[in-house]
Amino acid sequence: MNMSQKPHLLLVKVPSYSDVIAPPLGLGYLAAAVRDSARVSLLDGVRLGLTPKKLYSTAKSLNPDMVGFSVVSAAKSPAVQCIGAVRKALPKAVILAGGPHPTAMPMEFLEETAPHLDFVLRGEAEEGLRILCREFPAQGVQDISPDDLNKIPGMAAIGKDTPICRPPAVREDINDPAMPAWDLMPPGQYPKAPHGAFFRRFPVAPALTSRGCSYGCGFCSVPALTGGKIRFRAPQLVAEELMALKTRFGVQEAQIIDDNFTANKAHALNTCRALINSGVNLPWTCPNGVRMENLDKELIQAMKGAGCYSVSLGLESGSAKVLNRMKKGLSLDHVGERVELLAKAGLEVNGFFILGYPEETRQDMKATLDFAKSLPLTRANFSLFTPLPGCPEWERLSADPAAMEGLTTTFSQVGYVPQGFSRSSLKRQQRKAFLGFYLQRRNAERLLASLRSREAVYYFARRAWHWMGAS
Ligand code: SF4
Structure with a gap:
């Protein structure tokens, strides 16, 4: 590379099976953060159906100086293959x-991908990547001294002499960059497989109004990966982003995919007001489960007034015993009351439930199905518990090799089997829950009415097969 040029950075979302095929916001933010100091390309391996072989030839023809991979636990194996393929194509990159x-298991991931992967950037990588892109033309990052590497937020590397492993980077100010690089991932290029599967208008674009969460649910790795701290975007910026999505990218509907949009009522209210004042007039949903503590009449009306028509709730279980073990901090009475409020306000309400939690019994699962059927839900989803690296249950179960035996994090198979079940009996319980809920006439009709195009039906059927089929 000519040292007077900006380095060429290729960002890659690792290809793997995913129900959701949507613009990768994290990579979009990284691209926007480093555009001053790098020329950026973005490949969404999930949307493009990339294979390691295709990635090899694409990387060779693009010939970037740096390649950054975004890896979720379910895509760990394809990530190892893709990193090997890119190293073969670009020995010097x-x-x-x-x-x-990689944030949750940096040293293990570096070992698994050795000797191809140079660094892991843990947590929110905007600052770390900015430093690497700025330093790169001057000295070549492979020659950065261990002392300098150690100054990069979130850095993990095997190192020449001593391994480096800094804590996950957590950014205080998430208003810079102002929005992701949408031109590198135009929502109109995506298929009808957005977060949560259901939508009314298309194209759909995801957006963030905050990052992180300070709760401590046992099955969730978000607090550990984001420093247990919630940070907020300026509501005005959120409104400007949605306006840009509508006017420049033809977006017809937005999805607020914060880890916890309703965690702070004042922020949620201010965001709704900013959306109303901007006149953006875009329908939106909350397809990630939100917490219910702050969902009172005032907030529900504000959300509805700002265009929200559907809310998903992390209800998790109909068993008080299981909720306690999950450390969810929810009471079943309170849940019923909030779901009623949302339904009465005319919002779609989707319930997320988890089956197969440690110590859960068939009775607990029956209680969950009965509870789901008793609520005025529009839809319900029954996932099987999968302990992900970084979540409190992962730490707890890791201490017991028998509990971790055969554990997978791919989501396409049963991830964890609690005592008293086999893989197939657990899968049967999941099918029973889905069928028990959707064979109720009211729920079946609502589900069918939500599928508004052949493509939406295709992606829903693909998702249903994935959830109901594999064991
Ligand atoms: S499940 Fe939701 S509320 Fe619980 S820790 Fe995760 S993000 Fe926070």
Whole structure:
């Protein structure tokens, strides 16, 4: 590379099976953060159906100086193959990885991908990547001294002499960059397989109003990966982003995919007001489960007034015993009351439930199905518990080799089997829950009415097969 030029950075979302095929916001933010100091390309391996072989030839023809991979735990194996393929195509490029999996298990991931992967950037990688892109023309990042590497937020590397492993980077100010690089991932190029599967208008674009969460649910790795701290975007910026998505990219609907949009009522209210004042007039949903503590009449009306028509709730279980073990901090009475409020306000309400939690019994699962059927839900989803690296249950179960035996984090198979079940009996319980809920006439009709195009039906059927089929 000519040292007067900006380095060429290729960002890659690792290809793997995913129900959701949507613009990768994390990579979009990284691209926007480093555009001053790098020329950036973005490949969404999930949307493009990339294979390691295709990635090899694409990387060779693009010939970037640096390649950054975003890796979730479910895509760990394809990530190892893709990193090997890119190293073969580009022996001199700097290769780094980030995202939930390398953040939670940096040294293990570096070992698994050795000697191809140079660095892991743990946590929110904007600052770390900015430093690497700025330093790169001057000295070549492979020659950065261990002392300098140690100053990079979130850095993990095997190192020449001593391994480096800094804590996950957590950014205080998430208003810079102002929005992701949408031109590198135009929502109109994506298929009808957005977060949560259901939508009314298309194209759909995901957006963030905050990052992180300070709760401590046992099955969730978000607090550990984001420093247990919630940070907020300026509501005005959120409104400007949605306006840009609508006017420049033809977006017809937005999805607020914060880890916890309703965690702070004042922020949620201010965001709704900013959306109303901007006149953006875009329908939106919350397809990630939100917490219910702050969902009172005032907030529900504000959300509805700002265009929200559907909310997903992390209800998790109909068993108080299981909720306690999950450390969810929810009471079943309170849940019923909040779901009623949302339904009465005319919002779609989707319930997320988890089956197969440690110590859960068939009785607990029956209680969950009965509870789901008793609520005025529009839809329900029954996932099987999968302990992900970084979540409190992962730490707890890791101490017991028998509990971890055969554990997978791919989501296409049963991830964890609690005592008293086999893989197939657990899968049967999941099918029973789905059928028990959707064979109720009211729920079946609502489900069918939600599928508004042949493509939406295709992606829903693909998702249903994935959830109901594999064991
Ligand atoms: S499940 Fe939701 S509320 Fe619980 S820790 Fe995760 S993000 Fe926070």
